[in-house]
Amino acid sequence: MKIIVIGAGIGGLFAGIALRDAGFDVIVYERCPEPQPGGAGLTLWANALKLFRHYGMLDDILAHAGTFEHSEFRTAAGRTLVRVALADLVEQFGLPTVCVGRNVVSDVLLDRFGHENVVWATEMVRAEQDGDTVYAEFSDGQRISADVLIGADGIHSAVRPSVCPGSAPQYDGQTVWRGVTDVDSLPATAFVSFGRGSRAGWSPMGDGRVYWFGARFQPPGTPDRFGSMKADALAEFGDWGDPLGRIISATPEDAISRTDIYAVPRLPTWSSGRIALLGDAAHAMAPHIAQGACLAVEDATVLALRLADGPTPEEALRRYSDERQPRAEELRDEADRIGRPAAMRGPVSSRLRNAVLALTPGRMLLAGFAKPAAFEIV
Ligand SMILES: Cc1cc2nc3c(=O)[nH]c(=O)nc-3n(C[C@H](O)[C@H](O)[C@H](O)COP(=O)(O)OP(=O)(O)OC[C@H]3O[C@@H](n4cnc5c(N)ncnc54)[C@H](O)[C@@H]3O)c2cc1C
Incomplete structure (x- = not known):
């Protein structure tokens, strides 16, 4: 069976690997001329790391990753509210929680899949199907046929209209600055600090680097206020508890990005006949629980396993969709639940949030992190 995957992001490349491992003939099409050098950090939880291990890529990821022993929540002034012992998850899952560069993950996946197997x-501008054949039409006029087509083409998916017409991403209310810079030493802790209608954090990400982010709730498309992303991030977060300001100051402007966050509304289905969606194309959500890419890796694995089970591609893709949608929606609900207190901007509500966090036992928060990370596929 010949399978076309659209998009060489984490979801598309992982799908390429899992589908080939299941015996299919796979080719991935990517609109960018080469892998994107962007290096923001990505938290990977045990649910995803198990699958990297299953396909023989775990050591390559861990070799360049920063490991978290704790996650610490703070006020914007730097006062610790609660500390969560993430190292306890190692006992539970035999795997750490890590932060790793997106470029590292992309390189590991490409090494395994083969750069030459990506076009x-x-x-792709249009996907369609007729009987047992799917067609992908590209902007250069090519039209390619195959047995199955997978849309792993991200939040603004060009495949999605052929599965769920009329489902446009919606603004989630926040913009996020992200950056990466070198660092001498940092504790093995992921920090998140809460301000008023804003939050920021930083984590060690391996190879002597630190990943930081800052999020602010504001209208979409708000231009930079102080002329550059770095100036805006410093104005917003520079005077938060040390070392955030120092880390942002040390980050080169070209290592900072800003993204308005959009989410894909719940779709009625992720498959139609021989076409299916995975990753952000199916369920892009706000990044409050850092599970979007982990879910894409899960989707890719289940997709390959169900297609291998048969009995027909249509039935296999239907089963994949039925199996994966509740999982993604559960995590979307969790992300929205966690995101609500982060959005609090009033002086009373944000103080109340901090007081509640300070009274919450770390082990209760740990149980919340462990639940999605415990998910088992293989
Ligand atoms: C601020 C922020 C922080 C995050 N932090 C985390 C985290 O810590 N942990 C985590 O697990 N997740 C995190 N996520 C979520 C994660 O980034 C995404 O869920 C994940 O990258 C989705 O991967 P994907 O392969 O589905 O899509 P993408 O990464 O968007 O890849 C899609 C690919 O398809 C290509 N493409 C698009 N259209 C076409 C076309 N028409 N033809 C050909 N190619 C096309 C694109 O160029 C791209 O290469 C975060 C997201 C944000 C915004």
Whole structure:
């Protein structure tokens, strides 16, 4: 069976690997001319790391990752509210929680899948199917046929209209600055600090680097206020508890990005006949629980296993969709639940949030992190 995957992000490349491992003939098409150098950090939980291990890529990820022993929540002034012993998850899952560069994950996946198995600089503009054949039409006029087509083409998916017409991403209310810089030493802790209608954090990400982010709730498309992303991030977060300001100051402007956060509304289905969606194309959500890419890795694995089970591609993709949608929706609800207190901007509500966090036992928060990370596929 010949399978076309659209998009060489984490979801598409992982799907390429899992589908080939299941015996299919796979080719990935990517609109960018080469892998994108962007290096923001990505938290990977045990649910995803198990699957990297299953396909023989775990050591390559861990070799370049920063490991978290704790997660610490703070006020914007730097006062610790609660500390969560993430190292306890190692006992539970035999795997750590890590932060790793997106470029590292992409390189590991490409090494395993084969750079030559991706057709670069090729943008799909339309997907359609007729009987047992799917067709992908590209912006250069090519039209390719196959038995199955997978849309792993991210939040603004060009495949999604052929599965769920009329489902446009919606603004989630926040913009996020992200950056990476070198660092001498940092504790093995992921920090998140809460302000008023804003939050920020930083984590060690391996190879002597630190990943930081700052999020602010504001209207979409709000231009930089102080002329550059770095100036805005410093104005917003520079005077928060040390070392955030120092870390942002040390970050080169070209290592900072800003993203308005959009989410894909719940879709009625992720498959139609021989076309299916995975990753952000199916369920992009606000990043409050850092599970979006982990879910894409799970989707890719289940997709390959169900297609291998048969009995027909249509039935296999239907089963994949039925199995995966409740999992993604559960995590979306959790992300929205966690995101609500982060959005509090009033002086009373934000103080109350901090007081509640300070009274919450770390082990209760740990149980909340462990639940999605415990998910087992293989
Ligand atoms: C601020 C922020 C922080 C996050 N932090 C985390 C985290 O810590 N942990 C975590 O697990 N998740 C995190 N996420 C979520 C994670 O980034 C996404 O869920 C994940 O990258 C989705 O991967 P994907 O492969 O589905 O899509 P993408 O990464 O968007 O990849 C899609 C690919 O398809 C290509 N493409 C698009 N359209 C076409 C086309 N028409 N033709 C050909 N190619 C096309 C694109 O160029 C791209 O390469 C975060 C997200 C944000 C916004």
